[in-house]
Amino acid sequence: MKEILLRALLVFGLVLFELSFVDVLFPEIGVPVVPIVAVVAWTLLLGFPRNLPLTLGMALLFDCLNNGVPTIFSLYVTFLSYTISFLSRRLHMESGHSATFLSCLLVVFSACAYQIILWIGFTLRSSLPGIDWLFPAISFTFWQLVLTGALSLASFFFLSPLLRKSERFLSESREQAFLRVR
Amino acid sequence: MERNLMMRKKIPQTKWFWALVMFGIIFLSVLLPPRFLLSPLRTTALTIAWPIENIFSGVAFSIRDAHQFFGSIGGLKNENARLQKENLELTSENAALRDLAKENETLRSELGLLPRDAYDLEAAEVVGKAPGGEGTLLINRGRQAGLMKDMPVIVNKGILIGRVEEVFPYNATITLLSQPASYVNGITSINAAKGIVKGEHGLGLLFGMVLQTDTLTAGESVVSSGLDRTIPKGLYIGVLDNIGLSPDGLYQQASLTTPVKFENLRYVFIIKDTRP
Numbered sequence: 001m002k003e004i005l006l007r008a009l010l011v012f013g014l015v016l017f018e019l020s021f022v023d024v025l026f027p028e029i030g031v032p033v034v035p036i037v038a039v040v041a042w043t044l045l046l047g048f049p050r051n052l053p054l055t056l057g058m059a060l061l062f063d064c065l066n067n068g069v070p071t072i073f074s075l076y077v078t079f080l081s082y083t084i085s086f087l088s089r090r091l092h093m094e095s096g097h098s099a100t101f102l103s104c105l106l107v108v109f110s111a112c113a114y115q116i117i118l119w120i121g122f123t124l125r126s127s128l129p130g131i132d133w134l135f136p137a138i139s140f141t142f143w144q145l146v147l148t149g150a151l152s153l154a155s156f157f158f159l160s161p162l163l164r165k166s167e168r169f170l171s172e173s174r175e176q177a178f179l180r181v182r
Numbered sequence: 183m184e185r186n187l188m189m190r191k192k193i194p195q196t197k198w199f200w201a202l203v204m205f206g207i208i209f210l211s212v213l214l215p216p217r218f219l220l221s222p223l224r225t226t227a228l229t230i231a232w233p234i235e236n237i238f239s240g241v242a243f244s245i246r247d248a249h250q251f252f253g254s255i256g257g258l259k260n261e262n263a264r265l266q267k268e269n270l271e272l273t274s275e276n277a278a279l280r281d282l283a284k285e286n287e288t289l290r291s292e293l294g295l296l297p298r299d300a301y302d303l304e305a306a307e308v309v310g311k312a313p314g315g316e317g318t319l320l321i322n323r324g325r326q327a328g329l330m331k332d333m334p335v336i337v338n339k340g341i342l343i344g345r346v347e348e349v350f351p352y353n354a355t356i357t358l359l360s361q362p363a364s365y366v367n368g369i370t371s372i373n374a375a376k377g378i379v380k381g382e383h384g385l386g387l388l389f390g391m392v393l394q395t396d397t398l399t400a401g402e403s404v405v406s407s408g409l410d411r412t413i414p415k416g417l418y419i420g421v422l423d424n425i426g427l428s429p430d431g432l433y434q435q436a437s438l439t440t441p442v443k444f445e446n447l448r449y450v451f452i453i454k455d456t457r458p
Contacts, residue, residue, distance in 0.1 A: 020234070020309055023311040024238075064220050067312075068221070
């Protein structure tokens with residue numbers, strides 16, 4: 001129960017931080033950087049199966065508060081979580097400097113890729129009858145892409161230790177509860 | 183028991199399998215959104231989030247304002263000189279307009295018309311934005327403050343920026359004029375050409391559906407025409423620019439330059455009613 005509550009609070013806080021802080025401070029950025037970075041960081045910490053409920057919860061809450069209905073963002077982060085998990089195993093991203101460097105690369109790529117996907121979808125809207133509404137209007141410049149990458153990197157350095165600490169706290173709580181039962 | 187175990191072994195419970203299942207469920211919910219489930223969830227979440235959103239957005243606006251202040255110090259000298267010049271011009275213009283305003287007031291009272299700026303306004307602060315910044319705004323006033331769907335939203339006493347879209351107990355969303363779903367009846371201030379102001383994919387405004395017999399001049403102002411009863415007459419929308427023909431060649435159209443930077447909005451006013 002404690003675990004669920006803490007995770008729910010974290011997810012809620014991160015979504016609100018994105019909508020009411022990051023989007024207000026950087027209105028020119030077209031992608032929700034904080035939820036994307038959180039999904040990457042959580043996947044690297046927990047792996048895909050354990051991270052899936054968190055990813056889905058965060059994506060659906062973000063879409064629900066932002067648009068009222070699930071959008072392509074929920075699809076993207078589910079796919080992203082699986083891809084990050086797949087790549088982290090193949091690239092042996094457990095620890096060390098190379099792991100940090102690769103994590104940073106993945107974070108920047110994840111945020112920028114979403115902006116590129118939205119932009120491609122938006123420009124091809126007229127030739128996508130039936131699903132054109134999936135792609136909202138988005139402006140796209142090189143400067144925006146650079147800003148998205150920089151902000152995602154900054155968010156990663158801020159979020160990664162926070163999420164790691166929360167996971168460590170939860171695992172210690174679980175161990176203590178287990179020992180108390182024994 | 184053994185049979186159940188066999189059945190479970192037959193189902194491939196791999197990461198790929200779960201990813202595919204979840205992807206399929208979300209894809210279905212994107213195509214057929216369960217609004218009846220999400221609507222109460224959204225209302226509850228927004229009500230709980232109201233105080234947190236106020237704090238986050240307040241801090242974000244303060245940081246942005248401080249950044250803009252320090253960034254603009256270099257240009258303040260030139261800006262000051264320009265404003266002083268503009269002030270002199272406006273002072274003389276103001277004297278002439280005051281005389282016209284008096285005359286207008288007398289004529290309006292003789293015709294039994296309401297004063298133009300007699301609106302019942304509700305001030306609100308922006309507490310959230312959709313990524314991209316030019317689509318939807320979330321404000322900190324809702325049903326409790328008497329807001330209703332389709333109420334016009336203005337800034338600076340008369341610049342129309344959008345309408346109220348969804349109303350929650352303590353929040354409401356605003357659809358900006360730049361959204362494709364936004365339509366407002368407009369009229370040009372000098373030549374009285376009527377048309378429709380609509381959003382251009384969230385990236386700008388277009389004044390379209392103007393008859394070819396009407397005259398459009400670049401630089402002319404466009405205001406709301408009042409044809410749509412939810413939006414009062416005379417609210418400023420923008421200035422005409424890039425005049426041309428519509429893609430089908432039947433109507434005239436022009437892009438509109440609005441004086442408002444939608445991404446920088448912090449305070450807005452909702453017109454609840456024109457005073458009787």
